[in-house]
Amino acid sequence: MEKLIEKAKKTHLLTKEELVFLLQDEKNLIPLLDAANEVRKTYVGDEIHLRGLIEFSNFCKNNCLYCGLRRDNKKLSRYRMDEETIISLAQHAKDMGFKTVVLQSGEDLHFNTERMCRIIKGIKELGLALTLSIGEKTKEEYAAYKQAGADRYLIRIETTDKKLYADNDPGMSWEERADCIRNLKALGYELGSGCLVGLPNQTLSSLADDILFFKETDCDMIGIGPFIPHPDTPLKDAEGKKLNLSLKVMALTRLLLPDINIPATTAMETLAPDGQTKALNGGANVIMPNITLTDFRQYYQLYPGKTTTGYTPDATLQKVIDKIHFLGRTVGLGYGESPHWLKEQC
Numbered sequence: 001m002e003k004l005i006e007k008a009k010k011t012h013l014l015t016k017e018e019l020v021f022l023l024q025d026e027k028n029l030i031p032l033l034d035a036a037n038e039v040r041k042t043y044v045g046d047e048i049h050l051r052g053l054i055e056f057s058n059f060c061k062n063n064c065l066y067c068g069l070r071r072d073n074k075k076l077s078r079y080r081m082d083e084e085t086i087i088s089l090a091q092h093a094k095d096m097g098f099k100t101v102v103l104q105s106g107e108d109l110h111f112n113t114e115r116m117c118r119i120i121k122g123i124k125e126l127g128l129a130l131t132l133s134i135g136e137k138t139k140e141e142y143a144a145y146k147q148a149g150a151d152r153y154l155i156r157i158e159t160t161d162k163k164l165y166a167d168n169d170p171g172m173s174w175e176e177r178a179d180c181i182r183n184l185k186a187l188g189y190e191l192g193s194g195c196l197v198g199l200p201n202q203t204l205s206s207l208a209d210d211i212l213f214f215k216e217t218d219c220d221m222i223g224i225g226p227f228i229p230h231p232d233t234p235l236k237d238a239e240g241k242k243l244n245l246s247l248k249v250m251a252l253t254r255l256l257l258p259d260i261n262i263p264a265t266t267a268m269e270t271l272a273p274d275g276q277t278k279a280l281n282g283g284a285n286v287i288m289p290n291i292t293l294t295d296f297r298q299y300y301q302l303y304p305g306k307t308t309t310g311y312t313p314d315a316t317l318q319k320v321i322d323k324i325h326f327l328g329r330t331v332g333l334g335y336g337e338s339p340h341w342l343k344e345q346c
Contacts, residue, residue, distance in 0.1 A: 001028050005035045008255035019208035019252060029244055036251035036283030043258040044285050046329050049336030050320065051131060051263075052093035052101045052291040052313075055300040056081040060106025062135075065168045066199065068230040068301035069106045075232045077299050080110060085293075087122040089313075093291050096317055099335045100129040102154070102288055107135035117148040124149035129335040131192070136176060139183040146187050153184045154192035156223065159199065160213045161206035168199060168235075181217055190341040192261075194223035197249050198242035200235065207245075211253050220338035221261040221286070224250040228267055228303035243271040247282055254283030259339040261286045270305045280327055286336070289313075289320045 004022055008014050014022070022028060057080040060069045068076065081089075086103065093101045101123060105111065111119075111134070123130050131152035132145060142153070157177060159165050165174040185191050195210040196202075214222050226246040229238045246268060254262055264284035268275035276287070290297060290306075291313035297306070324331055 001025055001031070005031055005255075008252070009035050009039055012256050012258050014252070014256060016205070016208045016212060019211055020204045022252060023204045023207060023245070023248055029248060032248055032251040032255075033278065033282030036254040037281055039254055039258045040262075040283045040285055044261070044339055047285065047332035047336075048280065048324050048329050049100070049261065049286045049332040050098060050317075051286065051288040051336070052090075052096070052098040053104060053288040054086060054089050054093070054101055055104050055290070055292040055296065056086050057105035057108040057111065058300050059108040059110065061109055062107050062172060063170055064172075065170070065234045066196065066227055066230070068232060068303060070233060073232045076301060079296050079299055080108065081296070083115065083119050083122070086119055087126075089291060089293065090123045090126055090128060092313065094126050094128055096291070096314065098128070098291075099333075100131060101291075102131040102133055104133040104154075113141050113144050117144055120145060120148040120150050129337075136172075136180050139187070142180075142184055142187055142189070146189065150189070152190040152192060152221070154194075154221070154223065155180055155184065156194040156196070156225075157181060157210070157213060158196050159202065159206060160195075160209040161202065164199060164202060164206060167201070181219075185218060190220045190338055191218075192221035192223065193217065193219045194225065195249070196225055196227045197246040198227040198240045200238045207249055211249065211256060214253060215256050219257065219260060220341040221263070222253050222257065223263050223265055224253065225265050225267045226271055228270060228305070230301065230303050241271055243268060243275055247278055250279060250284065251282050257340070259343065261336070261338045263288055266290070266306060267303060270303070277323065277327065280329070287320050287324075289316045291316065
């Protein structure tokens with residue numbers, strides 16, 4: 001185990017078999033997190049970059065079995081912000097000190113290319129870096145967003161196990177999703193992807209494949225989210241909630257992709273009061289404070305129990321800053337581009 005971790009630290013290469021071995025060992029969580037933290041410090045430093053998250057619509061045309069926003073969830077109160085509200089929230093984010101905002105939604109067909117480009121241009125006029133997380137689009141749509149000013153795009157592959165994907169994402173195509181990731185990279189976006197950890201019937205072998213996929217597709221940011229069953233979905237009785245395994249996948253991702261950005265996800269904090277802290281001490285260097293208007297937050301239910309529900313945007317930010325200072329880390333003052341992406345631009 002020690003030799004494999006040392007190999008990963010020095011070469012940033014592991015085989016699938018080696019990844020599986022490290023994922024299945026019950027005793028190596030702390031050594032893996034410590035090694036990932038060392039690599040994080042060496043390659044991306046002690047700054048923690050903040051992204052203001054705006055969840056602007058919870059409508060979704062898809063019906064993923066694990067997601068509370070799924071189309072067939074009739075218990076969810078739906079909302080959709082208008083363009084002016086979205087841009088005003090971005091302005092508030094700037095006033096709060098954010099340099100980057102993330103626009104996230106379900107796959108809401110109301111926000112066609114023309115609308116999205118107007119919103120993108122309005123936010124870019126504020127001098128902010130802009131990340132989009134709005135799902136699968138055509139290459140032409142991605143190109144239009146880029147031309148309007150979008151800088152980054154997040155789209156998780158969710159899983160590289162094609163059968164698992166087909167079982168959990170009915171009516172969707174794994175190949176089309178992978179093509180979206182490759183198209184975004186080809187268009188010059190700072191590219192973010194990631195996976196869910198703990199889905200029913202998911203294997204350690206497929207998680208190892210996920211990590212290798214991130215390296216193969218040359219991602220600039222990776223978000224690892226533990227699957228948390230939602231009571232209004234078909235997977236409501238699934239086990240999920242695998243925080244330690246999620247932390248291992250995150251740590252191994254840092255070891256193999258040393259200069260990317262990795263967020264400490266809210267889902268980890270939802271599973272344990274120190275979940276986000278463990279992530280930050282195990283290779284993560286990004287937090288995305290939720291600055292969605294308080295009245296809307298309770299309805300953006302990817303999973304139950306989100307820790308930011310009920311807080312105002314300002315209170316959410318202050319809690320995050322306090323956490324960063326407690327850890328002896330600093331808040332990033334710039335736009336927080338991935339060093340991996342910056343290197344590619346040279």
